[in-house]
Amino acid sequence: AEYMAGEGMIFQGPDKSDYALVPPAVGNPNHPGNGLNAKAFGYYVEAGYHIPNTNFEVDARYDFYKRNKDSQFELDFKTLTLGAQYHINKKTRVTFNYAFRDFEAVNFASGAGPNANLDGVKGRASVQVTAIF
Numbered sequence: 001a002e003y004m005a006g007e008g009m010i011f012q013g014p015d016k017s018d019y020a021l022v023p024p025a026v027g028n029p030n031h032p033g034n035g036l037n038a039k040a041f042g043y044y045v046e047a048g049y050h051i052p053n054t055n056f057e058v059d060a061r062y063d064f065y066k067r068n069k070d071s072q073f074e075l076d077f078k079t080l081t082l083g084a085q086y087h088i089n090k091k092t093r094v095t096f097n098y099a100f101r102d103f104e105a106v107n108f109a110s111g112a113g114p115n116a117n118l119d120g121v122k123g124r125a126s127v128q129v130t131a132i133f
Helices: none
Strands: 002-010 035-050 056-067 075-089 092-105 124-131
Touching: none
Parallel strands: none
Antiparallel strands: 002 035, 035 056, 056 075, 075 092, 092 124
16 A cells, blocks of 8 residues: 655646637646646555465556646546466466556536546556566
8 A cells, every 4th residue: 555645736738619719738847737836646555365375366456646636627536456466387477457447527518627637547457467577
């Protein structure tokens, strides 16, 4: 588990929904989402369990990150990742993960402001082979 917090310049990124009102944040330090005194915090908790007498391991992780806390452009990122590993031998394994992701700009309606960039982002599946040679 880990907890982290920070304060300072936190880059917001472009907001495709307001180009006519405010130029994109890339290269624009005056974009309201790019605060010089922005605050953020986050944490994660993870655990794994090797199933006895098998080559399998199951894993779980939950992470949360709040960016630009207490500002108009406050964003919440939440991810629950569930995974399994199959250990072929001591030096080779295959890992399968699925991340259930949820993003929200809490001060904007769905499809507005930063949510225009976040709507439609779904879960993510991954497969990885690790081989030591």
